[in-house]
Amino acid sequence: KNVFSTTGAPIPPGPLFRYAFLRKYPERALHAWAKVYGPLFSVWMGNQLFIVISDPKVARDLLVTQGAIFSSRKQYFVKNRTILAGRAITATAYDGTWRHHRRLAMQFLTPKAVEGYTQVLDYEASILIRSLYQESKQGKLALNPASYTGRYAFNNMLMISFATRADASHSPLVERVIELAMEFMDLTGLFLGKLYPYRLIFCDLGPWSNAIDFITPLQWIPTRMRSRARKLHTELIDVYGAMYLALKARIDGGEVVPECLAKTLIETREVEKLDWEDTCMLAAVFALGGVHSISGIIQWFLALIPSHPEVQASAHEELDRVIGRDHWPNAEDEARLPYIRAIIKEVQRVHAPFWMATPHLSTEDYEYNGMFIPKDTAMVLNCFTMHHNEERYPDSYTFNPDRYMGDELSCAESAKLSNVMERDHWTFGAGRRICPGLVVAERELFLAISRILWAFNVRALPSAPISLEEYEGTSGRTPMPFRVEFEPRHENVDGVLAGIEEMKA
């Protein structure tokens, strides 16, 4: 590969020895290198060049302004080519298929669409609070929140994708979806710790995936990795195909099912010329992208809040003042609760679930500030360094929601600011591949976190301190398993929860 442009510009500087540094907590290595090599540096993995972006203005200049060049995806052998077969939007190159599939999914992700099914998210948030209240025996028993936050995020996605949900005793099909997610994690080499149901529906690969991705001859021989990846691909098609067909059978049987992604696919599949694999992978998109991420952020919130009693007290004060104790916050209260919003933004800043977003691939040679970025370079957004930019976030290692007071924009609005130094954070990526689930994600986070704060005083156990440094996986996703107490804050919690019944799947 050329390391100089035709005008003689070199690729950005970078470290010589790298693999060992990138194995666990890779963002720490990237952060250290950004200090040495600056806002744009190179890292080679085998014959693949990665260029790491660590500055908001550079991110804008390349990923946004030059979006026509920096918006594709590398076709990793295991994840993109074999398991997802270039589909599920995230794995698709920057082409007509990507545009087509993203457009179809976006019908369910625009602010207007999210408004239309907010009652679903609202209901699942109620079930989340009810489960935490009941299963903690009204606050007497400490809980590990992972499976509850996972079920919350999972049910939201199941409802908007397939108009179905998992009750506490889930169906065999849902069990299967979870097993496949675990196999996905296992195969893509990302998961190091103990498995919990629901938490692992999907995570986007850190850029440094398997050796087989970088050593081409390994792809030609029948390794166990290759056969498991192929099997997983087939199973994803089978399982999500079965969920699609189950919905179709309901519709064919005369049932009036709520609007959902799979229903739209059923109605438009022929006109849209979607083959069976496209259909199944598209139907799976929300469950793949929108579970682990949401669940992870709520868990980080729960891990952080007990050690910041002053933040929790200010949140309780705001809720009591603005909402009162007779009812809990609803979606339309969001704008009136700036401190709750600030907490949510700050959690996302200090614990973005994907420290390296999902790398974009360049599709043309490009020269930037005297440096050469060759075609087919994987561009990594170094969110960790960007979220610790002292100019933008003074005292950046301190969890301090106050820094967002006065920021009245939603994350979606903030991502469009022309002054990128004012953008709230980079947790959802940047440019044309920015997370399309951003609006629904924000609403889900608001409903869950504002109601947890309304209902409970969240406390750590003195005997089981929570680690805020370590995490599972290789990209900052979820905290190490921990337990917290959910102490009801007032008597009305019981009364408000009394009217809520769990629907069957």
Ligand code: HEM
């Ligand atoms: C707080 C929760 C979430 C976070 C932090 C998150 C983060 C991300 C990030 C960093 C990317 C890569 C962006 C880039 O390439 O620049 C992404 C892509 C994506 N996300 Fe999310 N996401 C979240 C929730 C969701 C939800 C709820 C959905 C679905 C409803 C979703 C669906 C997707 C899809 C389909 C892509 C691929 C987009 C493309 O390649 O064009 N995400 N997300």
